[in-house]
Amino acid sequence: MNKLRASPLRAAVTLTCALAGAQLAVWLGIPLPWFTGPLLAVAGARMSGVELPAPPRARDAGQWIIGAALGLYFTPEVTREVLRLAPWIALNVVFVIALGLAGALALHRSTGEDGATSFFAMAIGGASEMAAQAERHGVRVDRVAAAHSLRIMLVALIVPFTLQSLGVHGVDVYSPAAREFNLVGFIALAAVTGGGAIVLLRLNAPNAWMIGPLLVAGAITAGGQTFSALPTSIVNAGQLLIGVALGARFSREFFRAAPRYLSMVALITLGYLAAAASFGWALAFASDAAASTMILATTPGGIGEMAITAKVLQLGAPIVSAFHAIRMAAVVLTIGALYRAVGFLLRRQ
Numbered sequence: 001m002n003k004l005r006a007s008p009l010r011a012a013v014t015l016t017c018a019l020a021g022a023q024l025a026v027w028l029g030i031p032l033p034w035f036t037g038p039l040l041a042v043a044g045a046r047m048s049g050v051e052l053p054a055p056p057r058a059r060d061a062g063q064w065i066i067g068a069a070l071g072l073y074f075t076p077e078v079t080r081e082v083l084r085l086a087p088w089i090a091l092n093v094v095f096v097i098a099l100g101l102a103g104a105l106a107l108h109r110s111t112g113e114d115g116a117t118s119f120f121a122m123a124i125g126g127a128s129e130m131a132a133q134a135e136r137h138g139v140r141v142d143r144v145a146a147a148h149s150l151r152i153m154l155v156a157l158i159v160p161f162t163l164q165s166l167g168v169h170g171v172d173v174y175s176p177a178a179r180e181f182n183l184v185g186f187i188a189l190a191a192v193t194g195g196g197a198i199v200l201l202r203l204n205a206p207n208a209w210m211i212g213p214l215l216v217a218g219a220i221t222a223g224g225q226t227f228s229a230l231p232t233s234i235v236n237a238g239q240l241l242i243g244v245a246l247g248a249r250f251s252r253e254f255f256r257a258a259p260r261y262l263s264m265v266a267l268i269t270l271g272y273l274a275a276a277a278s279f280g281w282a283l284a285f286a287s288d289a290a291a292s293t294m295i296l297a298t299t300p301g302g303i304g305e306m307a308i309t310a311k312v313l314q315l316g317a318p319i320v321s322a323f324h325a326i327r328m329a330a331v332v333l334t335i336g337a338l339y340r341a342v343g344f345l346l347r348r349q
Contacts, residue, residue: 011055017041018244022236031160032312034239035305039156042247049252059245060197063210063304065238068193069230070307071217072176073318079222082322088287089323092298093330095279096124099300100331101342103268110264113143119339121147122268124300125331129206133335143258147265149249154269155301156246160309168292169313178226185228192216206332210303211325218318235311242304272300290316297323 021041025033045052074082082089103122108115116139120130127148134144163169178185197212205211220227255262280295287294293316299306303324310320 007053010051010053014042014052014055014244014248015240017045017052018240018247022240022243031164032239032308034236035243035308035312036157036160038240038243039153039247042244043153043250044247046248046251047254052248054245054248055241058241058248059304060209062238062241062243062245063207064194064197064213065230065234066242066304066307066311067197067210067213068189068217069176069235069238070311070317070321071193071214071219072178072221072226072230073321074218074221075177076222076224078318079218082319085287085289085319085322088283088289088294089326092279092283092323093327095276095298096300096327096331097334097338099272099275100124103272106268106271107147107261107264111261113261114139116339117143120144120335121265123331123335124272124327125335126206126302126328127152129332130335133332133339136336137339143261146254146257146262149246149254150262150265151269151272151300152302152305153246153250154266155273155299156305156309158273159296159299159301159306160313163292163296163309163313163315168315176229177221178229180229181231182228185226186230189217189220189227189230192220206328207303207325210307211329214321214325239308239312242308246302246305269300276300289319292316293319296320303328 018038018041021037021039022034023037024041025037030036042052042054100123101119103124104115104118107113107122108118111118113121116137117134120134120137120139121144123130125148127145130148131141131145134141193213193216196216197209200208200212200215276298277295280298281291283289283298284291284294293310296306296310296315297320301324303321306324307317307321309315310317
């Protein structure tokens with residue numbers, strides 16, 4: 001498998017398949033075509049038995065692009081709005097942790113899966129970070145990784161299609177501070193945002209390739225500087241790479257390994273979506289923010305996928321990004337201590 005992953009030819013075939021999926025999605029009018037098209041094309045090919053490995057570091061590169069693009073939204077006015085919403089962001093962290101605990105209990109009771117595996121499988125954090133935590137605590141890493149992959153894929157597909165079917169688009173007026181492309185500024189922006197990712201990697205921070213560029217580009221923009229706008233083609237490439245990386249997680253054997261377990265993960269994920277939508281709606285009412293933005297900000301998906309949805313549908317991309325980045329960091333940083341504090345409850349069930 002490692003040789004297949006390293007093959008430039010196979011990576012090129014994967015990207016060709018993804019590009020075809022994106023073009024088809026554009027033609028069909030599918031929401032977020034440059035993300036959902038590649039995701040569905042690659043996942044569909046792999047589940048039909050075609051070996052399509054993701055290109056090396058595809059997700060990292062995609063997150064770097066999207067993180068930098070989102071950082072360009074953080075004008076001084078937007079930064080003040082994020083600070084105004086800080087109490088609600090903190091409340092969302094508490095809600096997400098509680099929702100994860102409820103999901104873990106439901107998975108444990110419905111499938112008989114051990115409590116520790118259920119805990120890390122249903123925590124609403126990043127797939128790689130939760131898998132690493134599972135390995136550290138000696139539980140089923142494969143089950144944890146599978147649960148997060150399935151949850152993120154379901155959310156990434158259900159939410160955009162639902163929003164489009166309801167006609168939700170362009171509720172907020174946020175736009176990037178930089179409007180024109182400048183080659184020198186673009187190179188400088190790529191350098192400093194890449195440096196931000198590397199620094200966070202050295203600090204073992206979660207989602208470093210997303211949050212690092214987001215923080216650096218956001219700080220530059222909040223300070224009133226504009227290096228360069230990102231061309232649409234580059235942003236589309238970032239979406240495509242994230243879609244490819246997510247689609248490549250699935251295979252024909254994926255759903256055969258533990259069908260009942262994965263079925264319950266899917267059912268619990270639907271419960272997550274319903275609970276998060278209700279919470280987001282209430283949060284919008286309490287915070288005087290747009291309901292669609294707050295629902296997307298509290299949706300239990302991956303930061304990259306939800307940020308892309310917010311950006312493309314113009315639903316408060318910087319607000320959504322701030323909610324998910326802080327939620328992601330908080331869950332990853334506290335999950336070990338939380339397991340030690342409440343894990344006994346699952347073990348006693």
